[in-house]
Amino acid sequence: MFDAVVYIGHGSRREEGNTQFKRFIASVMEEVDVPNQEIAFLELTNPTIAETLEKLITQGAKRFLIVPVLLFSALHHKLDIPEEIAAVQKEYPFISFKMTAPFGTYPYMVDLAVKRIQAENHEPDTAILLVGRGSSHIEPIQGLQQIGRKIEQRLDIPVYTAFLKLGKPSMEEALAFLPYRYKKVYVMPYLLFTGLLLEKIEQMVFSSKDTFAICQNLEFDPLMKKTLIKRMEEARDGEDVSGHKEPEQRKGSDYPRWGNSSA
Template identity: 30%
Template sequence: MSRTADTVEIREDEVALLVGHGSRREKSNEQVRELAAGLEGRLGVPVDAAFLELAEPSIPEAIDGLAHSTSRLTLVPLSLFAASHVKNDLPLAVDRARAEHPGVRFHAGGHLGIHPAILDLLDDRAATVEAELGIDREDDDVAVVICARGSSDPDSNADVHKLARLLYEGREFSRVEAGFIGVTEPLLDEVLHDLAKARPDAVVVLPYMLGDGVLTGRIRDGADEFDEEYPYVDAAAGDPLGTDSRLLDVLSDRWQEARTDSVDMSCDTCKYKVELDGYEEDTGGARAMLRAMTHQQAHEDRENVDDEPHAHDAPGTHIAVCTNQTCAADGAPAVLEKLRQAARDADADVHVTRSSCFDQCGDGPIVAQYPDGVWYGGCEGEDAERIVSAAERDRIVSELVHQTL
């Protein structure tokens, strides 16, 4: 058992839930389950796997299945960085669980983040590529690029740069740079071409990904294209993090932090908490909700893209119901279920989900209709059919309108 499990009291009825993103590639989902099994052996408590989207069980389904047999449940996200899933989706799931299972004590863990074990893992990934290329960082000029997915969250992107600097410190690399495969800059191609000007002997590209999916393939393709374009530089990409046992070291620490209520989030640089230059419109609960739904819609719009790992079936209308404490007490869970039933009965092109607080406490239950930007207030279950019917006809229920955005 790890040092983490040795330092805390473990109750027999305690369980943990490892939360992965979810993928249409079953191999990626199996990696999450493999890590969950490894973490169970490490912690000495039952550990199940759940997914944010695209795979089953969902977080609510997993919690509902575990809550009857435990008094303490700790959720640990298998997320590299703190972006919207960790900052919004996971806390929302925990709030819902606390409301629906008052007899269970819930804890939410932090993302993997920056950790010595991950730095060691990246160092080993780089050494493997060096050996394949027949080079030695002590004798040759070796540059490294850590390539991440890229995010619209500045915290997430900043952590990639911090990771790159920490990998550089104390090691014999000539340079370690951060790059991204999409969403933000600098893109991998830009970083590689910039490195070529310094004429290193070799460039090692490290995919900062958990699974070996579409994006990892694009990173490998980028490294291969660079290798062909610059014959005086040897270049190759390494493997993603995968299910390396060192990830269990990190997850064990995040589990302990969660169950002792000592999770330290980056609130001072969180675009949902404070106004950051360029991200002012994302600040606040309502803006966070709209940002999350816009993010989901962007994924849904990719449904016809081949091999798109984040594709969804795109709904015409997205309806979100606030299920935070005040709205929940006013009957939001019943409204949510009525809306879902109405959408099913009408076979409507409407997607109904839960959401976090809209900052309209006391006027709920609040129901938001997107992309129309309409909020309904004081909703009841009997309003569900009218809301869904209006959404299908591209209309709104005027007498329920609380405000518009």
């Protein structure tokens, strides 16, 4: 069905964050049986989406699977990426694209957040604070809240959500009221990679370290790899994973070999 895959990361001013992304995508590429696979970034670093698409087009690619490596669907997923793709398609009208859903509230993402929290949470009378970037779109706000509710059900621990930029409550507001309710609060940065936002969370937690402790952020875990491959399967097959037979696993791998065999 597809003869090229383009994985799109946000991009970071910190090279460490870009390196984490590239390392993660390299591990995904090993499980995807498509001849041409490349990365691109939305901003702050290269290659751009247009540069990567044009490179693949000159190599003969015509049918593209676009994989935005994003937590939730907001401005980048709804507008920025489609606009850039449309500009390329206007110049090369013979090519076609299909785009995957973001990580969203897929069950593996809940598993990953639980994993990060359980690695740190060892005290009674505690609560969890999930901190996301925030957005002017409702989906990322509701998505993080939904993940928080599922974590609360799994761990039987109070879970709150807060946001660094757009969204209520802000992290500052949450840090102000939670100490009156709990002896200890574990802050879980719901962020993909290291960068300025993670540093901001760490600084705010450090200044109140008697009450707050910080969990590791998502950090491109293998559970994210499984989620991304599932999202790619959904785009390939045009149906929910819940009704999809698991593809044959490659020998020696924990992940299904993703390819075009059923196309």
